[in-house]
Amino acid sequence: MYELTIGHFYPDLLNTYGDMGNIIALKRRSEWRGIKVTVKPIGLGDEFKSEEYDLVFLGGGQDFEQEIIQEDFLENKGKELRKAIENNLVVLAVCGGYQLLGKFYRTANGKEIAGLGALDVWTIAGRKRMVGNILIESELLEKVGYDGKIVGFENHSGKTYLGPEVKPLGRVIYGYGNNGEDNFEGAVYKNVIGTYLHGSVLPKNPGLADYLLTLALKKKYPGFLGLQKLNDDYETMVRRKLISRLSGKRHWLLKRFF
Numbered sequence: 001m002y003e004l005t006i007g008h009f010y011p012d013l014l015n016t017y018g019d020m021g022n023i024i025a026l027k028r029r030s031e032w033r034g035i036k037v038t039v040k041p042i043g044l045g046d047e048f049k050s051e052e053y054d055l056v057f058l059g060g061g062q063d064f065e066q067e068i069i070q071e072d073f074l075e076n077k078g079k080e081l082r083k084a085i086e087n088n089l090v091v092l093a094v095c096g097g098y099q100l101l102g103k104f105y106r107t108a109n110g111k112e113i114a115g116l117g118a119l120d121v122w123t124i125a126g127r128k129r130m131v132g133n134i135l136i137e138s139e140l141l142e143k144v145g146y147d148g149k150i151v152g153f154e155n156h157s158g159k160t161y162l163g164p165e166v167k168p169l170g171r172v173i174y175g176y177g178n179n180g181e182d183n184f185e186g187a188v189y190k191n192v193i194g195t196y197l198h199g200s201v202l203p204k205n206p207g208l209a210d211y212l213l214t215l216a217l218k219k220k221y222p223g224f225l226g227l228q229k230l231n232d233d234y235e236t237m238v239r240r241k242l243i244s245r246l247s248g249k250r251h252w253l254l255k256r257f258f
């Protein structure tokens with residue numbers, strides 16, 4: 001029997017917009033395949049031993065929560081997490097969690113919150129919150145045989161910019177994405193996926209959930225051949241409706257200028 005241990009960083013603080021749904025999706029999609037999953041919270045002051053985990057998740061949070069955890073995250077967990085990321089630990093980081101993996105986050109009043117520096121990205125608070133449904137197209141998922149579309153919801157003021165060490169998760173079809181400027185969303189580095197998509201993103205995008213589970217299982221069980229297919233007809237139907245609605249819509253910015 002395959003087993004996975006998932007670490008959930010700061011579940012009581014980085015928990016905006018239902019990001020807990022990502023943990024539930026990973027757990028349920030594993031259990032539906034007979035894979036045993038243990039979810040362990042990693043909170044303020046908790047020791048983080050990366051070898052105990054096959055996958056870790058960081059959710060979103062407002063600037064206020066990010067400042068609360070910053071010292072603990074960088075001082076007590078940062079070095080270990082950076083080492084684990086270089087050793088291909090599977091990580092999903094959403095919004096605030098994504099920003100914290102970067103080099104720094106500069107808030108609206110100019111305060112610079114140091115990030116982990118695990119991802120070659122940096123974030124600068126914008127004046128305007130980027131809020132709404134978002135649809136992106138991801139080559140990553142097409143490569144592993146999933147529908148390349150990823151749908152979700154974004155709500156962030158931070159504008160994230162990518163350095164040369166990371167690739168974008170996808171190209172924005174509808175919404176703002178990383179910064180509302182370069183038409184990219186998210187960042188991929190080794191087995192880390194950073195994204196602004198709440199929603200939560202994994203229940204809405206079963207292919208992305210399975211992609212992360214497959215990465216973790218292949219790393220833990222070298223002979224692992226792949227996940228058996230689940231009946232995702234309902235999710236696919238909901239996604240198709242949302243995708244066609246968002247693909248057809250033109251963003252208000254586009255309407256205004258084109």
Ligand SMILES: NC(=O)CC[C@H](N)C(=O)O
Nearest residue numbers: 060061063095096157158
């Ligand atoms: N939804 C979030 O996690 C917000 C992240 C960050 N505080 C921002 O506003 O950009």
